[in-house]
Amino acid sequence: MTVEAISSTSNIQTGTPVRKPVQSLDSDVFMKLLVTQLKYQDPGAPMDTNQMMAQSVQLSMMEKMTELSTGAKESFSLQMRTAAAQIVGSEVTFARPDGTSGTGVATSVSFALGVPLVEVNGQKIPLDSISGISMPAAP
Template identity: 50%
Template structure:
């Protein structure tokens, strides 16, 4: 799951990468041979590659955040539903009563037991009777 700490690490890492790129570029420009200066096409290609890398990093971050939100919404939608999961030896069915987001994968409480969302194999609506 995506956390604020991970976001801070990603941002710090990206900033370092951008800074390192700019330092290398400036060093390259300072130390180039005056009789054979850097080709402007090469400079443009390097700048474009850096911009592409930044965009891909932002897309990746956004995708992780969207996936985390989707998992939370999916888990919350199970409350009140009949769910089944396997404990390794048998399939257990019960009503989902609550959801916890404390772990990287949300857990759904079924019959008093916390079950990871990705362990739930079946979901069905509960039968309601009217008095």
């Protein structure tokens, strides 16, 4: 009797791989659906060409909307980085995790994570926690 190894992606009862559900409808899935629809259509009553054109237009619109969304995300990320870089040398007011506020001069910025981290008084402060910016007092 052989015993099959059970991996984290297999069904414990049957030993068959468990399929992960697709959470988004991309162009590949759309094309697979269209090809399957054409493959199993009734030869006596083929698919209406108007429906096929409408589905092609929907695919094109979906791809353009995805491109637009990606572009908007990239633009927002660039704006956050630019804003964070311009803060360096300025006095900032920020909210601490405990709800109190703090102030200090921004000395550097880190872009390692999704939200830029501004270093103030040795603390790494997320950009979205900064509530005010002013020029430091002249010495």
